[in-house]
Amino acid sequence: MSVAAVDVSLIATFHRESYLAGWTLDNLSDLRREADAVGISHELICMLDKADDETAEIVRDHVGLRKQDQVVHVDCGDAGLNRNEGVARARGEFVATFDGDDYFSRNWLSAAYRVLAAGSRARVVLPAYLVSFGAESHVYEIPDQEKVVVPEEALLTIHPWISTAFIAKRVLEQWPYQSTRVEETGFAYEDWHWNLEMVAHGYKFVTAPGTARYYRRQADSLLTRATKGQGIIRPNALFRRRPNERSNAKPNL
Amino acid sequence: MSSFSEAERERALDRRVASVLPERKRDRWLQRFADLYRELVDAARSNDLASSRWRFRLLSTTWRIKFAIMRHLLRVHRFKASNEEAPAVVEPPPAVVAPPPAVVESHKEAERTERLLLPWMIEDFKRFAGNEPTLWPDGEFVSRFSSYKPYFNRAPGQLYFHLYSLLADAKIETVVLCPWLKRGGGDKGALQFVEYYAKRGGVALITTLDADSPWLEKAYKGVQTIEFGKLARDLSEDERIAILTRLLLELAPRIVHNMNSDLVWRCFSRHGKALRSNGAKLVVSLFGDEVDPSGRHFGYAITYMPQVRNFIDLAIFDNAPYRDTIRRRYRLPEHRVRRVPFWHETAPFTREHASTVSPAERASVLWAGRLTESKRLDILFAVAQACRDVEFHVFGESDAGASVAMWRNQLAELPNVRLHGAYDSFHSIAERRSYRAFLYTTAFDGLPNVLLEAACHWLPIVAPPEIGGLADMIGPETAFPVDDGADAHSYVDALCRCLADPTEAMRRAQNAFELVRDGHSRETFNAAMDVALVGFG
Numbered sequence: 001m002s003v004a005a006v007d008v009s010l011i012a013t014f015h016r017e018s019y020l021a022g023w024t025l026d027n028l029s030d031l032r033r034e035a036d037a038v039g040i041s042h043e044l045i046c047m048l049d050k051a052d053d054e055t056a057e058i059v060r061d062h063v064g065l066r067k068q069d070q071v072v073h074v075d076c077g078d079a080g081l082n083r084n085e086g087v088a089r090a091r092g093e094f095v096a097t098f099d100g101d102d103y104f105s106r107n108w109l110s111a112a113y114r115v116l117a118a119g120s121r122a123r124v125v126l127p128a129y130l131v132s133f134g135a136e137s138h139v140y141e142i143p144d145q146e147k148v149v150v151p152e153e154a155l156l157t158i159h160p161w162i163s164t165a166f167i168a169k170r171v172l173e174q175w176p177y178q179s180t181r182v183e184e185t186g187f188a189y190e191d192w193h194w195n196l197e198m199v200a201h202g203y204k205f206v207t208a209p210g211t212a213r214y215y216r217r218q219a220d221s222l223l224t225r226a227t228k229g230q231g232i233i234r235p236n237a238l239f240r241r242r243p244n245e246r247s248n249a250k251p252n253l
Numbered sequence: 254m255s256s257f258s259e260a261e262r263e264r265a266l267d268r269r270v271a272s273v274l275p276e277r278k279r280d281r282w283l284q285r286f287a288d289l290y291r292e293l294v295d296a297a298r299s300n301d302l303a304s305s306r307w308r309f310r311l312l313s314t315t316w317r318i319k320f321a322i323m324r325h326l327l328r329v330h331r332f333k334a335s336n337e338e339a340p341a342v343v344e345p346p347p348a349v350v351a352p353p354p355a356v357v358e359s360h361k362e363a364e365r366t367e368r369l370l371l372p373w374m375i376e377d378f379k380r381f382a383g384n385e386p387t388l389w390p391d392g393e394f395v396s397r398f399s400s401y402k403p404y405f406n407r408a409p410g411q412l413y414f415h416l417y418s419l420l421a422d423a424k425i426e427t428v429v430l431c432p433w434l435k436r437g438g439g440d441k442g443a444l445q446f447v448e449y450y451a452k453r454g455g456v457a458l459i460t461t462l463d464a465d466s467p468w469l470e471k472a473y474k475g476v477q478t479i480e481f482g483k484l485a486r487d488l489s490e491d492e493r494i495a496i497l498t499r500l501l502l503e504l505a506p507r508i509v510h511n512m513n514s515d516l517v518w519r520c521f522s523r524h525g526k527a528l529r530s531n532g533a534k535l536v537v538s539l540f541g542d543e544v545d546p547s548g549r550h551f552g553y554a555i556t557y558m559p560q561v562r563n564f565i566d567l568a569i570f571d572n573a574p575y576r577d578t579i580r581r582r583y584r585l586p587e588h589r590v591r592r593v594p595f596w597h598e599t600a601p602f603t604r605e606h607a608s609t610v611s612p613a614e615r616a617s618v619l620w621a622g623r624l625t626e627s628k629r630l631d632i633l634f635a636v637a638q639a640c641r642d643v644e645f646h647v648f649g650e651s652d653a654g655a656s657v658a659m660w661r662n663q664l665a666e667l668p669n670v671r672l673h674g675a676y677d678s679f680h681s682i683a684e685r686r687s688y689r690a691f692l693y694t695t696a697f698d699g700l701p702n703v704l705l706e707a708a709c710h711w712l713p714i715v716a717p718p719e720i721g722g723l724a725d726m727i728g729p730e731t732a733f734p735v736d737d738g739a740d741a742h743s744y745v746d747a748l749c750r751c752l753a754d755p756t757e758a759m760r761r762a763q764n765a766f767e768l769v770r771d772g773h774s775r776e777t778f779n780a781a782m783d784v785a786l787v788g789f790g
Contacts, residue, residue, distance in 0.1 A: 023384040030380070105377050131374060133388065137397035139369045153410025157495055160403050186526030212374055214381065230523040235502045235531060242418050 006068070008035070008042040008109060009092030009169065013082055014059055014100035016052045020216070021059055021100050028098065029064035030106040038110045044069040045089055049082040055100075079163070080177030080190035087172045096166045103214035111208035112166035123204045124195070125166040129212040136217045144207040155196055155238065161205050163191030164213055175201070178234055188231020200237035369398045409492040412484055416500055423477050425504050426454030430497075431512040433460050433482070434468035438702030439540065442571065442595045443512045446538075448473040449782050450508070457506075461497075461514040482516075490516070498524045502531050508789065510536040518557040525564030534566040534789050540699030541575050541721040543627070558583050567785060569593050572700035572722025591785035594725070596778040597705045599770040616752050617644045619688040619712065621679060622695075622703055624651040629694040630660035635741035636692065637670050640748065645692070648682050650675040679706035690715050690733075690751045690758070693723075694744065700725050705773060708765035713758035715747045731765040733758070 010028060014021050028044065035042050046059050048071065060071050070089055076082040087095060094116060096109060104127065112125040130140040143150050143160050150160055175197055182188040195205070370378075370390065378390040388394070427450040431443045443458075450456045451473040460466045462482040469478045485493045497520050501509055509528060511517040518537075521528070525535055542550040558565075562583050570576035573592050580590045618640075622628055624647075637645045647670060651657055664670045676682045683706075691707035693716035700722040707714050708726065717738025718727040727734050733751040737743040751758050771777070 023381075026384060027381070103377070103381050105373065106380070129371075129374070131370070131398075132401075137399065138401040139374075139398050140401040140403075143403075151405050151407045151410070153407040153414060154403075154405035156410035156413050156499060157406060157492060158403050160405075185530040186524060186528070187530060210373065212377065214377065230526070232498060232502070232524050232527050235505065239413070239417065239499055239503045240421070241414075242421065 004093035004169070005091035006041040006043050007092055008040060008094045008096055008113060008166075009086075009090035010042060010044045010096050010098060010109075011047060011083060011086035011090060012044065012098040012100060013047045013049060013079065013086070014051050014055050015049055016055055017100040018052075018054050019058065021055050022062060024098070024100055024102060025059065025062040025064050027103045027106075031104060031109050032064070034106045035109040035113070040110060040113050042109065043091060045086050046071045047082050047086045048073045049076050049078075050074075078179045078181055078190075080194070081179045083172075084176045087169060087176070090169055092169060094166060095169045095172055097164045099164060101216045101218075102164070103216075105210070105212045105214075108208065108211045108213075109166075111211045115206060115208045116166060116168065120204075121168040121171065122202065123167075123206050124161075124171075124198055126161055126164075126205060126207050127211040127213045128207040128209055130162055130215055131212050132215045132217045134217040135219050142207050143205070145204045146206050150205075152199065152238065155199065159189065159192040159195065161191075161195045162213065162215075166208070171198075171203070180231070180234070182231040186231060187234045189233045193233040193236055196233070196236045196238040200241065369400050370395050406492075409488055409496055412488070413496045413499055416479060416481070416484075416496070417503060419479065420457055420477055420500070420504055423457065424455040425457045425477070425506050426450070427508040427510065428457045428459060428501060428504070428506045429510045429512060430459045430461055430514045430517045432462040432514050433464045434458075434466040434471075435464075436468065438595070439513060439538075440468055441702060442538070444468065444471055444473070445595055445778060446510060446512065446782075447476055449779060450510070451476050454507075457504075459497075461493075461516040490519070494520050494523060498528070501528055501533065505531055506533060508536055508786075509533050510538070512538045513540075513553065515553070518553055518561070521564060522557055522560040525561050529564055529566070535561075535564055536567045536569060537561075537565055538569045538571075539575060539579060540571060541697060542578075544697040546626070546696075554579055554582075565589065566789075567591060569785060570699075570722070571595055572725045574722045574724050575699060588788070591781065593778060593781040593785055594700070594773050595702075595705075596775040597702075597709065597769050597773040599709050599766065599773075602709045602711070602766070615642065615644055616689040617646060617686055618690045618692050618748065618752075619646050619648070619682070619707075620692045620694070621648040621676065621682060622693075622701070624649050624657055624661060626652070626654065626656050627696045629696050629739075630657065630664065632694045632739075632741045632744060633692070634660055634663050634667070636694075636744045636748065637664065637667050639741065639745045641669055643669060643748070643752065645670045646673060646682075646686070646688070647671065648673045648676045679703065679710070683707075683710040683712065688712055689755070690748060692716075692744070692748065695720060695738075697721050698723060705769050708762070708769045711759075711762045711766055713751050713762045714765060715744065715751055717743075726765065726768065731761055731768055733761070 010032075012024065012028060017024070032042060032044070044065065046065075046069070048056050048059060051059070051073070056073070065071070072085070072089060074082055074085050076085060083097060086097075094113065096112065098104070108127060112127075115125050116123060126142050128142060128144075130138075130142055132138045132140070142162065154160075175194065177190050177194050178187075180187045180190045180193075198205070375390045375395070378388050378394075382389040429443060429447050429450065431440070434440045434443060447456055447458050455475075455477070456473070457477040457479065458469070458472050459479045459481045460469065463486040464482060466480060469480070472478050481493075481497070485496065488496070493516060497516065501520075509517075511521065521535060521537075528535060537553075539554050541552070542555065543552045544550055558579070562585070566589065568576075568579060568585070568590050570579070570590065570592050571594055576590050576592050579585065580587070620633060624630060633645075633647070637643075645667075647664060651661055661672065665672055673682070691704075691712040691714050693701070693704060693707075693714065695701075695717075698721040704714060704716065704723070704726050708731075714727065714732040715735060716723055716727045716732060717735040718724040718732075720738045726732065733747040735743045735747045
């Protein structure tokens with residue numbers, strides 16, 4: 001078994017965020033300093049997916065970038081495929097994913113690392129709260145499957161988790177994201193799909209106490225576009241299970 | 254002083270509500286507030302919360318208390334219940350949980366909402382404000398936040414998993430969906446499609462309305478039948494669409510064929526692209542536009558084709574005129590619009606079924622169909638009034654409605670009209686006496702099954718060819734065409750020509766019989782389907 005070069009690979013995706021990308025990178029620098037303080041080694045991989053020149057320049061020139069970090073130009077045009085590209089370049093034992101215009105509480109990396117390192121790798125760690133701001137302002141306590149029951153039947157009509165996660169890299173290698181390209185295929189919500197695949201294969205979604213993702217709600221977000229485009233998640237292993245197959249799945253780690 | 258946690262606050266509210274809400278009233282209140290909740294969700298979905306009615310409710314203290322009780326009931330009692338009867342809603346609109354900012358006027362209210370953001374979140378926002386000063390967490394900023402709590406509604410998922418487990422092992426290659434299966438021409442056609450598909454692979458036949466389907470038992474052997482409309486009667490339309498679409502995605506049939514189900518048209522509108530990306534060919538059956546009294550056309554094609562035109566692989570018609578109309582209207586290529594005439598059993602009928610009445614006897618004319626406004630009862634009345642020496646036998650169930658009742662009464666007053674009411678089969682009424690003609694009046698139609706029945710019974714037909722798909726059957730060699738379907742005089746002329754020359758009438762009746770025998774056989778139906786599905790794999 002190969003030994004990871006760093007503990008955590010931060011994979012951040014950028015498109016056309018412009019100056020917001022700079023703010024997010026400032027926030028990531030805060031997270032990284034906190035991780036440094038507790039001895040967690042890490043790298044940052046900035047995925048510029050069809051990014052405009054201005055965003056690319058802001059990312060490339062950010063003062064928080066370190067020597068081992070990577071800035072990668074890709075032409076995926078798809079959130080899932082873009083993340084897979086990032087994972088392929090990651091050298092960490094764990095991967096933490098980020099979007100290019102959000103914020104996280106600065107203890108996120110250290111808290112998530114503590115949760116995952118202390119127990120089974122067959123878990124996906126999420127922040128304890130999703131705090132939406134901007135076009136809408138909500139506080140949402142993300143359900144932790146080790147504390148509350150999330151009925152599998154409810155997952156047909158509701159997605160209780162989020163797209164950014166902290167997880168063992170080998171899990172993402174085993175279960176890569178699927179492409180969506182809603183305009184072409186009618187499929188959307190790669191995160192909802194991936195999360196359900198995880199549930200189907202026996203993984204648990206847990207939260208790191210005292211952490212939050214601060215999610216910028218814009219009037220024309222990807223989510224809004226998916227809704228306008230009448231997107232739906234791809235066929236999914238969870239929905240192809242019979243009653244007697246439920247809750248018996250064991251992750252193959 | 255430490256602030257209450259969210260959970261503590263909720264528990265305090267629960268205790269308060271429980272203390273004022275007697276156990277015996279709880280179920281009734283639960284139902285009442287579940288209804289109110291559903292109304293609220295609908296209002297939120299249709300962006301109606303800004304209307305004066307909802308603004309009043311959201312601002313009113315009484316209504317705020319009602320919302321609090323509703324939230325409590327739904328969360329505490331319904332969530333902890335056995336889940337079988339969870340209310341059919343997806344998720345609460347944020348506006349329910351906290352009032353809009355304009356409502357937060359009192360100091361007390363501001364304190365209440367501020368606690369939604371935990372102290373460390375406030376500190377995080379202060380840090381973010383270094384770059385983004387608009388995020389400084391002052392009173393106004395924090396008062397914008399509401400708590401979002403997902404509602405884990407299990408009912409749609411439970412039904413989905415139930416249906417999936419019924420069908421998963423059946424190797425379903427085709428799913429045929431229709432609103433119901435009752436006695437009727439379209440329903441007969443649905444069964445014919447089902448038989449065709451079932452001889453080539455596994456078929457699921459799904460009815461989508463909450464209505465009885467007595468003809469489901471006629472479905473071809475081995476076909477999986479599901480009365481989805483009944484099973485999903487308590488679910489919202491969004492939930493029904495979510496279940497159906499998911500079922501179609503996970504079963505991944507080769508063909509999905511919609512026979513007049515409005516729900517499935519909506520399903521195609523929303524998710525047709527995804528269903529096709531998943532490998533399904535989408536097929537729809539179309540029969541004809543409907544026309545309102547002002548002349549405006551409406552119907553499934555008009556409502557949905559603009560949205561689904563690019564997702565539909567094949568539209569099947571039972572008549573050529575409507576096929577040509579739709580092809581022209583939506584600029585569809587020939588291979589995506591096909592005429593597949595339903596088959597009709599002609600073997601039991603022979604020339605002996607033809608009228609043997611001599612011209613000297615008083616002529617009897619048959620009119621059969623549902624008595625509706627669209628059947629132009631006004632024209633039937635005018636024709637009967639003009640032909641007093643002819644006896645008109647009118648069969649069929651009456652629709653409710655003042656207009657139908659009025660014309661029914663008018664017809665009943667004519668001495669030469671006999672109103673017989675509902676009938677079991679065309680054969681049973683055709684055998685009663687020797688009719689000299691079959692009169693068909695209508696404002697619009699496809700190719701009605703009753704015309705095929707009349708032709709099988711060797712009845713000379715009087716009908717307007719320019720309406721709907723009637724031209725497929727009605728011509729100068731097969732019937733007595735009415736020149737203007739909206740004009741009673743044209744009907745009278747055609748009927749008089751028919752009654753005046755029994756020999757010619759019999760010749761045309763024979764031609765019509767042969768047209769049905771040759772053009773509406775099982776073999777022609779199968780051959781037409783084979784051609785229509787070329788390229789479907």
